[in-house]
Amino acid sequence: MKNMIRLMPRTRLLVLMLLVGFGFFACASVPPVPAETRIVIFHSNDIHGKIDNFAKVAAIIEAEKKSGVDVFYFCAGDNFTGNPVIDQYDPPGEPMLELLNRLGLDLLCPGNHEFDFGLDNLKKFAARARFPLVSANIEVPPGSFPQLRPSVLLKTRSGVKIAVFGLIQIEAGNGLPSTHPDKVKGLRFSEPLAKALEMKKLRTAGNVLIGLTHIGYDQDLLLAQQMPELDAIIGGHSHTRVDPAENVNGVLIAQAGSDNKFLGRVELLVRGGRVVEKKGVLIDLKGPMAEDAVVKGMIARFNQNPAFAKVIAEALLEITGKDALGSLMTDAMRQVHGLDIAFQNEGGIRLNHLPAKITIKDIYTLDPFGNQVVQFAMTAAEIRGLIESSFAKGGELDLQVSGISYVVRSDSAKHIKEILLRNPDGTPLAEDKKFQVGISSYVASAYKFAHQDPGRSLQSTTADALIRYLQSGVDLSIYRDIQRAFWEQIAEAPQT
Amino acid sequence: MQIKVNDQAIEIFSGACVKDVLRKYSSSECKLVQKNEKKVCDRHGHEVGLDGELSGGEEFFIKSVELVKVKP
Numbered sequence: 001m002k003n004m005i006r007l008m009p010r011t012r013l014l015v016l017m018l019l020v021g022f023g024f025f026a027c028a029s030v031p032p033v034p035a036e037t038r039i040v041i042f043h044s045n046d047i048h049g050k051i052d053n054f055a056k057v058a059a060i061i062e063a064e065k066k067s068g069v070d071v072f073y074f075c076a077g078d079n080f081t082g083n084p085v086i087d088q089y090d091p092p093g094e095p096m097l098e099l100l101n102r103l104g105l106d107l108l109c110p111g112n113h114e115f116d117f118g119l120d121n122l123k124k125f126a127a128r129a130r131f132p133l134v135s136a137n138i139e140v141p142p143g144s145f146p147q148l149r150p151s152v153l154l155k156t157r158s159g160v161k162i163a164v165f166g167l168i169q170i171e172a173g174n175g176l177p178s179t180h181p182d183k184v185k186g187l188r189f190s191e192p193l194a195k196a197l198e199m200k201k202l203r204t205a206g207n208v209l210i211g212l213t214h215i216g217y218d219q220d221l222l223l224a225q226q227m228p229e230l231d232a233i234i235g236g237h238s239h240t241r242v243d244p245a246e247n248v249n250g251v252l253i254a255q256a257g258s259d260n261k262f263l264g265r266v267e268l269l270v271r272g273g274r275v276v277e278k279k280g281v282l283i284d285l286k287g288p289m290a291e292d293a294v295v296k297g298m299i300a301r302f303n304q305n306p307a308f309a310k311v312i313a314e315a316l317l318e319i320t321g322k323d324a325l326g327s328l329m330t331d332a333m334r335q336v337h338g339l340d341i342a343f344q345n346e347g348g349i350r351l352n353h354l355p356a357k358i359t360i361k362d363i364y365t366l367d368p369f370g371n372q373v374v375q376f377a378m379t380a381a382e383i384r385g386l387i388e389s390s391f392a393k394g395g396e397l398d399l400q401v402s403g404i405s406y407v408v409r410s411d412s413a414k415h416i417k418e419i420l421l422r423n424p425d426g427t428p429l430a431e432d433k434k435f436q437v438g439i440s441s442y443v444a445s446a447y448k449f450a451h452q453d454p455g456r457s458l459q460s461t462t463a464d465a466l467i468r469y470l471q472s473g474v475d476l477s478i479y480r481d482i483q484r485a486f487w488e489q490i491a492e493a494p495q496t
Numbered sequence: 497m498q499i500k501v502n503d504q505a506i507e508i509f510s511g512a513c514v515k516d517v518l519r520k521y522s523s524s525e526c527k528l529v530q531k532n533e534k535k536v537c538d539r540h541g542h543e544v545g546l547d548g549e550l551s552g553g554e555e556f557f558i559k560s561v562e563l564v565k566v567k568p
Contacts, residue, residue: 046547046548169551172551216549217542219551221540238548239545241542241543242542259547372511374511441516445508445509446523454497454509455509457509457510457511
């Protein structure tokens with residue numbers, strides 16, 4: 001090159017330099033692109049540890065790549081929580097990391113459940129991920145989480161630039177994503193739609209502008225209304241099946257349901273440096289189709305999670321009967337979450353005994369429903385109402401309890417006459433106080449009882465509480481002969 | 497938070513998901529959705545998953561499978 005320049009006449013060199021200079025400045029404002037580029041973006045969201053369809057996803061992505069178009073794969077968050085086989089891996093969520101790396105994921109917008117295993121675990125996940133995490137409304141202390149960026153600029157092979165920013169949902173009440181507040185300590189979150197407005201500046205940085213969001217479909221609609229600069233929103237959080245993708249205010253909105261049942265496919269045609277055509281569909285992953293053999297092997301290996309067979313606690317004898325198991329489960333809820341009282345319905349206790357050597361698999365057999373712990377501030381009268389509702393369901397005791405004991409007194413027709421609530425020392429429960437009560441999300445939604453406090457999920461399952469309680473080394477001998485819920489039939493006055 | 501199911505306002509704990517509010521609306525309807533005999537759609541007609549996370553003010557409708565919006 002040096003020699004070529006030396007051989008050029010001075011005037012031609014000057015013209016060339018001017019042209020190159022002009023081209024450089026032109027590049028800075030409008031990226032140079034070929035006449036036409038077709039881009040395919042596959043997308044998943046809210047996979048929640050459901051890995052079984054990944055071999056199909058891998059095969060679909062690979063086949064598309066072979067067709068010659070530029071292919072990307074985005075994930076709109078919530079890879080963890082929802083499949084104990086994956087969630088109980090050591091380290092937690094490891095299979096998701098290995099599979100997403102293998103599939104060549106390009107971008108992940110963290111969802112609220114990315115934080116369920118704690119910030120340190122997410123940082124370790126990000127450090128080993130071959131893809132960046134993107135979220136504009138998460139603020140981290142400088143240098144503390146280098147893999148998390150507000151936005152990224154991707155490029156096709158032909159030089160088309162795709163600017164993508166991420167957004168995570170926050171709850172109206174506490175301004176935090178829906179996970180346990182302890183899991184996001186040290187992070188600051190801002191309102192996603194307000195933050196998105198700051199991302200308008202990306203419009204000039206890329207030929208394509210995409211919001212990769214975990215804010216739910218309703219919020220995606222608002223985002224499209226306020227930001228027509230966007231070419232597409234690829235969303236998650238609300239588990240909405242948007243098929244085909246919708247054009248709202250000129251913005252394509254896509255979301256692929258949940259649980260890896262569908263793979264989203266967004267196709268963009270870029271002509272003259274801007275998107276001129278866009279569409280999106282969902283590919284149903286149900287039924288037989290081509291599978292990637294390597295990924296299939298990984299899935300089979302991950303499904304044999306050795307942590308499931310790990311003994312987490314040992315008792316001298318089996319823990320037998322609903323009273324003992326219910327007491328154990330409610331003690332776990334109460335202790336782990338620092339509650340005053342906890343209840344568990346008997347229908348949610350799916351074993352009659354736990355073996356002396358208790359494994360994680362045993363816990364998920366005992367408590368397989370994935371119910372969350374929900375906290376309510378309740379008075380003694382409200383607690384009675386809950387017990388009354390449970391007794392009325394089947395005319396028998398149904399709720400196991402921790403933190404108090406209770407006696408239901410009824411007549412022979414099972415009409416409740418009185419419910420006595422007692423502290424562990426036998427004294428009556430205070431009537432003028434509010435107690436922090438933990439209930440499974442099933443009881444909280446299926447039982448009819450009055451409560452002033454609307455309640456809040458603690459974003460942690462009842463099974464998780466039991467695992468943590470057992471891992472704390474609790475003395476299991478207390479669950480041999482234990483009963484905290486009693487029914488008494490009161491003598492009826494003789495009719496005169 | 498308040499969620500509407502089939503036009504009926506339901507008060508449900510914060511952090512609840514779609515199946516929680518369906519169950520509070522009607523256990524039997526929730527079971528039908530769980531058995532895939534019915535579907536639940538948002539106010540825009542899109543099917544939503546039972547574990548979908550809720551925000552206050554959302555609205556859902558339980559529909560028979562045939563009535564759920566299908567690909568044109």
